[in-house]
Amino acid sequence: MSERPSADEIAAFLADVRAPRTTRAELGELAARKAELLERIAAAMPGDEEAEDVARLARAAADKKR
Numbered sequence: 001m002s003e004r005p006s007a008d009e010i011a012a013f014l015a016d017v018r019a020p021r022t023t024r025a026e027l028g029e030l031a032a033r034k035a036e037l038l039e040r041i042a043a044a045m046p047g048d049e050e051a052e053d054v055a056r057l058a059r060a061a062a063d064k065k066r
Contacts, residue, residue: 004044005037013037024065031062 013033021027035058042048042055 003040005040010037028062028065031058031065035059035062 016030016033021030035055038051038055038058042051045051
């Protein structure tokens with residue numbers, strides 16, 4: 001099982017969200033990182049259906065961007 005993301009990992013992701021994007025590939029990579037963080041959060045919270053749903057939706061959106 002993956003470890004829950006650290007506050008530093010989430011802060012780094014949010015800093016990247018605020019940075020300007022110039023290519024579709026960059027947006028796809030950012031969406032994939034978001035999905036991976038949310039999947040790790042959901043994995044650390046077994047039985048939390050809302051967390052699982054959010055992670056599933058984020059992964060589907062990331063896969064569409066690739």
